[in-house]
Amino acid sequence: MSSDDLIQWFKSIGGSVDTSSMGFEEFPGCGRGAIALKDIPQGHILFTIPRDLTLSMRTSSLPSRFGREAWKKFRLDEGWTGLILCMMWEEAQGNTSKWSTYLSSLPSAFDTPMFWSDEDLKELSGTSVVDKIGKEEAEADYREKVAPAIKSRPDLFPEGAYQHHCSLERYHIMGSRILSRSFCVEPWSGEEEHDGAAADGGADADAMDVDSADQNVTDLVDDVEAQADDTLDVGSDDEADEDSEDSTNVAMVPMADMLNARYGSENAKLYYEPIDLRMITTKFIKTGEQIWNTYGDPPNSELLRRYGHVDLVPMPESFGGLGNPADIVEIPGDLAVAAATDDKSASLAERVNWWLENADDDTFVIASGSGLPEDLLSFVRLLLMTSDEWEKANRKGKLPKAKVDLNVLDIIEKTLTKRMQKYPSTLEEDEKLLDPANGHSLSLHKKHAIIVRVGEQRILRGAIEQTRATKEAMKLASSSGKGNKRTREATGSDSHGRAKKSKR
Numbered sequence: 378m379s380s381d382d383l384i385q386w387f388k389s390i391g392g393s394v395d396t397s398s399m400g401f402e403e404f405p406g407c408g409r410g411a412i413a414l415k416d417i418p419q420g421h422i423l424f425t426i427p428r429d430l431t432l433s434m435r436t437s438s439l440p441s442r443f444g445r446e447a448w449k450k451f452r453l454d455e456g457w458t459g460l461i462l463c464m465m466w467e468e469a470q471g472n473t474s475k476w477s478t479y480l481s482s483l484p485s486a487f488d489t490p491m492f493w494s495d496e497d498l499k500e501l502s503g504t505s506v507v508d509k510i511g512k513e514e515a516e517a518d519y520r521e522k523v524a525p526a527i528k529s530r531p532d533l534f535p536e537g538a539y540q541h542h543c544s545l546e547r548y549h550i551m552g553s554r555i556l557s558r559s560f561c562v563e564p565w566s567g568e569e570e571h572d573g574a575a576a577d578g579g580a581d582a583d584a585m586d587v588d589s590a591d592q593n594v595t596d597l598v599d600d601v602e603a604q605a606d607d608t609l610d611v612g613s614d615d616e617a618d619e620d621s622e623d624s625t626n627v628a629m630v631p632m633a634d635m636l637n638a639r640y641g642s643e644n645a646k647l648y649y650e651p652i653d654l655r656m657i658t659t660k661f662i663k664t665g666e667q668i669w670n671t672y673g674d675p676p677n678s679e680l681l682r683r684y685g686h687v688d689l690v691p692m693p694e695s696f697g698g699l700g701n702p703a704d705i706v707e708i709p710g711d712l713a714v715a716a717a718t719d720d721k722s723a724s725l726a727e728r729v730n731w732w733l734e735n736a737d738d739d740t741f742v743i744a745s746g747s748g749l750p751e752d753l754l755s756f757v758r759l760l761l762m763t764s765d766e767w768e769k770a771n772r773k774g775k776l777p778k779a780k781v782d783l784n785v786l787d788i789i790e791k792t793l794t795k796r797m798q799k800y801p802s803t804l805e806e807d808e809k810l811l812d813p814a815n816g817h818s819l820s821l822h823k824k825h826a827i828i829v830r831v832g833e834q835r836i837l838r839g840a841i842e843q844t845r846a847t848k849e850a851m852k853l854a855s856s857s858g859k860g861n862k863r864t865r866e867a868t869g870s871d872s873h874g875r876a877k878k879s880k881r
């Protein structure tokens with residue numbers, strides 16, 4: 378569908394767009410995106426979307442037709458299944474659905490790993506993507522919640538007509554549309570009274586920080602930073618949020634989902650207002666520049682999983698080249714346990730269980746340019762404790778402090794080396810594959826997988842080098858009888874000898 382048709386529909390149904398400032402066009406490698414047709418000042422409203430134009434479990438009439446109790450009985454109020462069913466049902470209504478034009482403008486093919494072949498998926502071995510694709514879980518939801526709900530209401534889903542619109546294939550497509558294009562739209566106070574069947578999903582109207590109606594746009598933009606948590610980053614939620622977010626807040630937002638995003642490039646953002654949502658520029662944008670929203674600047678592993686693309690921007694000087702500065706590498710705790718038990722037969726199961734009860738997580742995250750994660754140091758120290766030390770820690774219920782010594786660093790180095798071995802090829806091999814000078818012709822999936830691998834392996838390589846350097850510095854300091862100031866510097870530790878907590 379052409380952008381003009383979509384804009385025409387959008388306007389006909391209550392939306393407004395400043396078509397003198399903004400247009401849409403194809404950007405190579407990004408699909409369709411928004412472009413500035415003239416210089417646009419900061420704080421300019423590009424378009425306005427009435428809240429009832431968003432598509433969610435609040436605005437679709439399906440939940441109320443289905444019945445509040447039944448909706449819950451089929452667990453359609455959990456996660457995204459209810460919204461997916463609403464989208465399939467609205468699509469099946471054809472022209473009688475308010476969102477018919479919008480739904481037919483959305484993509485039905487995706488480059489996300491959910492749709493990759495097994496062979497392509499092998500290329501992601503070792504990366505954070507593999508365990509998070511969630512295809513089996515999605516299909517279980519379809520079998521256990523959606524299909525029985527559809528079967529229970531032949532009046533709403535007449536057999537035959539709905540076979541195509543409500544197939545497993547359409548279910549995956551709608552799920553991927555939500556994954557790559559939805560926003561979290563909290564209700565404004567008063568809206569709950571008018572909510573449909575699923576409205577009592579726990580949304581807290583008071584939690585919403587609505588701008589006062591007479592606040593002018595410049596004030597709004599001055600508040601950009603202060604409001605950052607309340608604005609609608611497309612898909613900025615991580616996987617945990619997908620499970621825990623209030624599913625009635627998940628909404629498809631026509632027009633706002635036409636904007637692309639790139640690391641650190643945001644120049645427009647969506648704001649809540651009581652009656653509508655507004656896309657407002659957060660910077661001056663020059664004629665001809667792309668108008669970028671933000672997806673929350675996730676690492677490439679998450680960008681690939683949710684959106685099917687990766688970001689390559691110039692990296693800080695110490696890294697050199699192109700990459701995604703938000704990249705991370707995840708270290709599963711069992712690798713540290715394996716490294717600590719390599720030379721011992723003693724079981725560490727009791728300590729590991731204790732850690733799981735007392736600490737946040739058993740996966741440790743190293744970010745680009747950060748020191749070793751505090752929680753990993755603490756975990757390794759727990760594994761290395763003598764029986765007496767372990768008994769004492771257990772009795773006091775206190776996790777070990779995140780301090781480094783040579784034994785801890787030995788285990789960390791082994792852990793990181795084991796982690797590095799999880800990838801199907803080495804960093805050097807992958808860098809060669811990506812180097813255009815070598816003339817390799819890579820499929821898009823393979824190229825994206827290698828970019829994710831390279832980003833993670835570079836962080837790991839940096840962490841291994843840093844660990845080795847710290848060990849050397851410590852050995853030198855102890856042989857010369859000097860303090861360990863250099864050691865702290867080398868590990869990125871703070872003045873208390875603790876490593877920095879990695880950001881996620």
Ligand SMILES: C[S@@+](CC[C@H](N)C(=O)[O-])C[C@H]1O[C@@H](n2cnc3c(N)ncnc32)[C@H](O)[C@@H]1O
Binds near residue numbers: 634638
């Ligand atoms: C919210 S939509 C943006 C509109 C989309 N380009 C379209 O044609 O409809 C998100 C999708 O746009 C594409 N995209 C957004 N930013 C991109 C980027 N920096 N590089 C490549 N693709 C991008 C990805 O396919 C992503 O799943």
